[in-house]
Amino acid sequence: MTESNPAPTFIYKLVPSSSPVPDPLPDALPVSELDQKSGFLHMSTSKQVPRTLKHFFSEDEQVYVLRVPYAGVEKDIKWEDPKGEVCGPRAGEGMFPHIYNGFRLGKNEVESVQIWKNESGWDTALEKAQDWLLY
Numbered sequence: 001m002t003e004s005n006p007a008p009t010f011i012y013k014l015v016p017s018s019s020p021v022p023d024p025l026p027d028a029l030p031v032s033e034l035d036q037k038s039g040f041l042h043m044s045t046s047k048q049v050p051r052t053l054k055h056f057f058s059e060d061e062q063v064y065v066l067r068v069p070y071a072g073v074e075k076d077i078k079w080e081d082p083k084g085e086v087c088g089p090r091a092g093e094g095m096f097p098h099i100y101n102g103f104r105l106g107k108n109e110v111e112s113v114q115i116w117k118n119e120s121g122w123d124t125a126l127e128k129a130q131d132w133l134l135y
Helices: 033-038 049-056 070-076 123-128
Strands: 010-016 062-069 077-080 096-099 112-117
Touching: 010 049, 010 070, 049 123, 062 070, 070 077, 070 096, 112 123
Parallel strands: none
Antiparallel strands: 010 062, 062 112, 077 096
């Protein structure tokens, strides 16, 4: 990362309500079909979360949002386009943080979890979470 393009403090994993996140968190959460097919864990920065929610979770009643400290997974991150086909430095918000660590995302990586409810869109949930959804 550069001074003009600093590393995020946190990155986020969005999990549909059809795959409830257990409490307490296990060593590794179940891997989604998308992540399994892609070969990595799809993550978003705080700036990317609103679009990710609206694009992939518009029909979901609620989602689990997992906050992961970037420093703890930085060594396993590749900044890539959404499909993992173009790799490079993080350029704007078109490049996403993908975790390549054998699909390990659990109690040692996740700092906190919130459940957001879809109230005729995600704007209300995003507004309520603004102090938690940090770059």
